[in-house]
Amino acid sequence: MSISKEFVWILIGTALVTFIPRTLPLVFISKLELPEYVKKFLTHVPLAVMTALVVQSVLTSGEEWLSFGENLQWIALFPTLAVAVVTRSLLLTVLTGIATAALLVWLI
Amino acid sequence: MSEKTTVENLTFRQGVIDCIPTLLGYLSIGFAAGVIEATAGMSLLEIALLSLFLYAGSAQFIVAGMLTAGAPIMSIIVTVFFVNLRHLLLSAAIAPNFAKYSPLKNMLIGAQLTDETFGVAINRLTGPVANADKWMFGLNVTAHLNWIVANLLGALLGGWIADPERYGLHFALPAMFIGLAAMVVMQRKRYKQDLLVIACSAGSFALAFIWLPSYIAVMVAAVTAAIAGVVMEK
Numbered sequence: 001m002s003i004s005k006e007f008v009w010i011l012i013g014t015a016l017v018t019f020i021p022r023t024l025p026l027v028f029i030s031k032l033e034l035p036e037y038v039k040k041f042l043t044h045v046p047l048a049v050m051t052a053l054v055v056q057s058v059l060t061s062g063e064e065w066l067s068f069g070e071n072l073q074w075i076a077l078f079p080t081l082a083v084a085v086v087t088r089s090l091l092l093t094v095l096t097g098i099a100t101a102a103l104l105v106w107l108i
Numbered sequence: 109m110s111e112k113t114t115v116e117n118l119t120f121r122q123g124v125i126d127c128i129p130t131l132l133g134y135l136s137i138g139f140a141a142g143v144i145e146a147t148a149g150m151s152l153l154e155i156a157l158l159s160l161f162l163y164a165g166s167a168q169f170i171v172a173g174m175l176t177a178g179a180p181i182m183s184i185i186v187t188v189f190f191v192n193l194r195h196l197l198l199s200a201a202i203a204p205n206f207a208k209y210s211p212l213k214n215m216l217i218g219a220q221l222t223d224e225t226f227g228v229a230i231n232r233l234t235g236p237v238a239n240a241d242k243w244m245f246g247l248n249v250t251a252h253l254n255w256i257v258a259n260l261l262g263a264l265l266g267g268w269i270a271d272p273e274r275y276g277l278h279f280a281l282p283a284m285f286i287g288l289a290a291m292v293v294m295q296r297k298r299y300k301q302d303l304l305v306i307a308c309s310a311g312s313f314a315l316a317f318i319w320l321p322s323y324i325a326v327m328v329a330a331v332t333a334a335i336a337g338v339v340m341e342k
Binding site: 002003004006007009010011013014015017018019021022023024025026027028029030031034037039040041042043044045046047048049050051052053054055056057058060062063065073076077080081084085088089090091093094095096097098099100101102103104105106 | 128129130132133150151153154157158161162163164167171175181182184185186188189192193194195196197198199200201202203204206207209211214215217218219221223226227228230273274275276277278279280281282283284285286287288289290291292293294296302305306308309310312313314317321322325326327329330331332333334335336337338341
């Protein structure tokens, strides 16, 4: 149980540069009357971010695209999406994703 | 009268409950992060502090990786800054829901904002609600505790649990993002517009990913697709 000096600087630095973008808009934007186009922009952000995160987490690995022929985890996208649309339950969606991915690993 | 009946009264406890579906996804990612952090030579105390104060999945992987590679401190901090810059968008998008709360409270809410808590919140806080602050703290604290525990478990047990892929756990996080995206679309019911935003986000990601690291490509894609959404509304 120890803390190195180098680690302390990394902790302070990384925590600070993460804390600022996390809190700044919530502290300030929530008090401003935003122009209409900015409000509209912000209503599209959730889907835009989530879609990009889906593509990144399902179709890429590190800084490469998945090799779609070898790694078949992308197939799990379809049953997961279907369950999300039909049940609208986040828990069932996650469980389906896990089960399908495990099944794919086991089959291949 | 009718307005009063439609206001949903949220509680801290409800926030805790709404966090449950996200626990597995971040448990497995946090576990993996803990394994890598321990391998990078971090002590349990250091891992706990990093999970408490940095509290960001991809960033913690990067810190561990760069430490192992012997990168200079400044380059680690700059990289983490860029990786976590997308929180600007998340924080801005969720801000209108918390307009009535004090700056200090909003700072605390923002300090624990992650992709997952953002996704859950944006789907939950669509109609008029009371006590969004308490609900958000319930969600945030649960997610944060889960994250810290997951990191420590990874550091302690990482050596003994072989290949979490066998159990499909690597797909818990992607599945969560899929579910959150689908729920946004179904709640908004503006299918044509939303499908175009999806196509634009995926397309811009693919394009940006040619030249840029994936975490920057995510941001470029999100901004491009959200702008496309605004243009389409005109």
